[in-house]
Amino acid sequence: MNDDIRALARARWRVAIGLSAAVFALYFGFIFAVAFAKEAIAAQVVPGVSLGIVIGALVIVGAWITTWIYVVWANRHFDTGLKAINEKTHG
Amino acid sequence: MNTTVPATSLGEPNFTAIAFFLVFIAATLGITYWAARKTKTTEEYFAAGRSISGRQNGFALAGDYMSAASFLGIAGLVSLSGFDGLIYSTGWLVGWPVVLFLIAEPLRNLGKYTFADVVSFRLKQTPVRVAAAIGTLAVVTLYLIAQMVGAGNLIKLMFGISYEAAVVSVGIVMLAYVLFGGMIATTWVQIVKAVLLLGGAALLCFLTLAQFSFNPAVLFSKAAEMYGTEVLAPGKQVANPWDAISLGLALMFGTAGLPHILMRFYTVPDAKAARQSVFWATGLIGVFYLMTFVLGFGAMVLVGREAIMAVDKGGNMAAPLLAEVLGGTGLLGFIAAVAFATILAVVAGLTLSGAAALSHDLWVSVYRKGDAPHEEQLMVARLATVVLGIVAIVLGIVFQGQNVAFMVGLAFAVAASGNFPALVLSIFWRGFTTGGAVTSIVTGTVASLVLIAISPTIMIDLMGGQSAIFPLKNPAIVTIPLGFATGILVSLLAPEAKASAAFDAKERRMITGAE
Numbered sequence: 363m364n365d366d367i368r369a370l371a372r373a374r375w376r377v378a379i380g381l382s383a384a385v386f387a388l389y390f391g392f393i394f395a396v397a398f399a400k401e402a403i404a405a406q407v408v409p410g411v412s413l414g415i416v417i418g419a420l421v422i423v424g425a426w427i428t429t430w431i432y433v434v435w436a437n438r439h440f441d442t443g444l445k446a447i448n449e450k451t452h453g
Numbered sequence: 454m455n456t457t458v459p460a461t462s463l464g465e466p467n468f469t470a471i472a473f474f475l476v477f478i479a480a481t482l483g484i485t486y487w488a489a490r491k492t493k494t495t496e497e498y499f500a501a502g503r504s505i506s507g508r509q510n511g512f513a514l515a516g517d518y519m520s521a522a523s524f525l526g527i528a529g530l531v532s533l534s535g536f537d538g539l540i541y542s543t544g545w546l547v548g549w550p551v552v553l554f555l556i557a558e559p560l561r562n563l564g565k566y567t568f569a570d571v572v573s574f575r576l577k578q579t580p581v582r583v584a585a586a587i588g589t590l591a592v593v594t595l596y597l598i599a600q601m602v603g604a605g606n607l608i609k610l611m612f613g614i615s616y617e618a619a620v621v622s623v624g625i626v627m628l629a630y631v632l633f634g635g636m637i638a639t640t641w642v643q644i645v646k647a648v649l650l651l652g653g654a655a656l657l658c659f660l661t662l663a664q665f666s667f668n669p670a671v672l673f674s675k676a677a678e679m680y681g682t683e684v685l686a687p688g689k690q691v692a693n694p695w696d697a698i699s700l701g702l703a704l705m706f707g708t709a710g711l712p713h714i715l716m717r718f719y720t721v722p723d724a725k726a727a728r729q730s731v732f733w734a735t736g737l738i739g740v741f742y743l744m745t746f747v748l749g750f751g752a753m754v755l756v757g758r759e760a761i762m763a764v765d766k767g768g769n770m771a772a773p774l775l776a777e778v779l780g781g782t783g784l785l786g787f788i789a790a791v792a793f794a795t796i797l798a799v800v801a802g803l804t805l806s807g808a809a810a811l812s813h814d815l816w817v818s819v820y821r822k823g824d825a826p827h828e829e830q831l832m833v834a835r836l837a838t839v840v841l842g843i844v845a846i847v848l849g850i851v852f853q854g855q856n857v858a859f860m861v862g863l864a865f866a867v868a869a870s871g872n873f874p875a876l877v878l879s880i881f882w883r884g885f886t887t888g889g890a891v892t893s894i895v896t897g898t899v900a901s902l903v904l905i906a907i908s909p910t911i912m913i914d915l916m917g918g919q920s921a922i923f924p925l926k927n928p929a930i931v932t933i934p935l936g937f938a939t940g941i942l943v944s945l946l947a948p949e950a951k952a953s954a955a956f957d958a959k960e961r962r963m964i965t966g967a968e
Contacts (some may be wrong), residue, residue, distance in 0.1 A: 397694030404686030410674030
C-alpha cells in the first residue's frame with residue numbers, strides 16, 4: 363500500500379519536474395535572447411512582427427501546452443493510480 | 454497649452470463611469486448580502502465552505518491576479534516602449550504552470566486556510582507559523598501599498614474626486630465585501646471582475662483591430678512607421694541583461710509564493726478541482742496578456758505617445774484613453790468602472806489572506822495552540838479583517854505621491870525568495886526541518902528587503918543618489934538561491950528525526966487527500 367503511494371508520488375514528481383524544466387527553459391531561452399541577442403530578436407519575420415514578438419507569443423502558447431499536458435497526464439494516469447490505491451484500501 | 458494634444462474628458466466627472474460604477478457596487482453588495490447569509494463558520498469565511506468549482510475558481514484566480522497594475526500598467530508600458538511590455542506579461546504567465554506542477558494539488562490536500570498549514574505540517578507549529586506569517590504579511594503589505602496608491606491615483610484621475618476620498622472609499626467598499634461575505638463574496642466579486650475585465654479588453658481589442666483589417670502585423674507596422682522599429686525590439690527596460698534575468702526569476706517563482714493566490718486553492722472541494730482551476734486560470738490570463746499587448750500598440754498608434762504622457766507620465770492611462778478614442782466617453786466610462794472593480798477585487802483577496810495569517814496562524818495556532826472555540830475563531834478572523842482594512846487605508850494615504858510601481862516587483866521578490874523555497878522543500882523533501890523552514894523564510898524575506906533598500910531603485914531613483922551598493926533592481930537572482938541554500942544547509946546540519954519519520958504519513962495525505 364505504502365509502496366503504491368510512494369511509486370505514484372515519484373511518478374508525479376518526475377512529470378512535475380520535467381514540465382517545470384521545460385517551461386523554465388522556454389521562458390529563460392526568451393529572456394536570455396532578449397538580454398544578450400538584441401539584434402537577432404529585433405529582426406522582423408514579416409513586416410511589423412519581430413522575432414521577439416513571435417518568441418514571446420510562443421512562450422504564452424508553451425505555457426498553455428505544458429499545463430494541458432500535465433492535466434491530461436494527471437487525469438489519465440495519476441487519477442487511475444489513485445483510484446486503484448483507494449480500491450485496495452477500502453475494498 | 455499644447456495644441457497637438459487631443460482633448461480628453463478624463464478627470465472630469467463622467468456620467469457613464471459613475472452609472473456603471475454604481476451598478477457594479479449594487480450588484481456586488483447584493484452578492485455580499487447573499488454570501489453573508491451563507492457565512493457562518495470559519496471554513497466558510499476563509500474557504501467558501503470548499504464549495505467553489507474548478508472552473509469558477511479558475512475565473513476567481515484570474516480575477517485575483519489580473520490587477521490594475523497588469524491591465525493599465527502593461528498596456529501603458531507597451532504604449533510607451535513597445536516590445537518590453539512582453540517581458541513582464543510572459544513572466545507573469547509562466548508562474549502559473551509552476552503553481553500547477555509543484556504547488557496546487559499538494560497544497561489543497563495538506564492545508565486548511567494558509568500556506569503555513571503546509572510548511573508546518575510535520576514540523577514544530579509555533580516557530581514555522583510565526584515565520585510564515587511574517588512572510589505572508591510582508592508580501593500582503595507591499596502588494597496592498599501598490600494597489601491602494603494605484604487606486605487613489607487612478608480614481609482621482611478618472612472620476613475627479615480627491616485622492617484621500619478615493620482611498621477611503623476603496624477601503625470601505627472592500628471591507629464590506631470581506632467582513633460580511635468572507636471568501637464567498639470575495640470569490641464572486643473576483644469572478645464578476647474577471648468577466649468584466651476580459652470582456653472589456655476583448656471589446657477594445659476588437660475595435661482596435663477593426664481599424665487594421667484584423668491583422669496585428671498591420672498595427673505593429675504602423676507603430677514602427679510612426680515611432681521607429683525600436684518599438685518592436687528590446688529597449689531600455691533590459692539595458693542591463695542581468696536585471697532582466699533577475700526580474701524574470703522573481704516573476705516566474707513569485708506567483709507560487711503569493712499568499713492570496715495560494716489561499717484560493719482551499720476553496721475547491723479536492724485536488725482534482727485545484728488542478729482544473731489552474732488550467733482555466735492559465736488560459737484566461739494568457740489571453741488577457743496577449744490582448745493587453747495589442748491594446749498597448751493600439752494606444753501608441755491611435756492615441757499617440759505625447760497624448761498618453763500628457764495625462765500620466767508613466768503611461769497608466771493608455772487603455773482608458775484608447776477606449777475614449779474608440780468609443781467616446783461611454784466606453785471610457787465603462788473601462789474606468791472596470792478598472793475600479795479590478796482594484797476592489799484584488800484588495801479584497803489580499804486583505805482576506807492577511808487576515809487568515811493573523812487569525813488562523815498567529816491567534817488560533819500559535820497563541821491558542823490550535824484549540825479555540827469556533828465562535829472565537831470567526832470573531833478573531835473578522836477583527837483581523839477590520840485591522841487590515843484600516844492598515845490598507847492608512848498605508849494608502851501615507852504613501853500618497855510616492856512612486857510605488859517597484860513595490861509589486863518587490864512583493865514578487867519576497868514571495869519567490871521567502872515563501873516559495875520553504876513551500877517546495879516542505880512538500881518534496883523528507884529531510885526538511887523546523888530550523889530549515891524558519892531560517893529559509895526569514896533569510897529570503899529579509900535579504901530581499903535589504904537588497905531592495907540598497908538597490909538602484911531606492912538609492913538612485915527614489916533618494917536621488919549617484920550610485921547604489923547593490924547593482925540590480927530586482928534581488929531575486931541572489932535571494933531565491935539564498936532561500937533554498939539556507940533551508941537545505943540548516944536542515945542538513947541539524948536533522949529532525951521526528952519530522953523525517955512523519956514524512957510517509959504526509960506523503961500519503963498529499964497523494965490521496967485522506968486524513
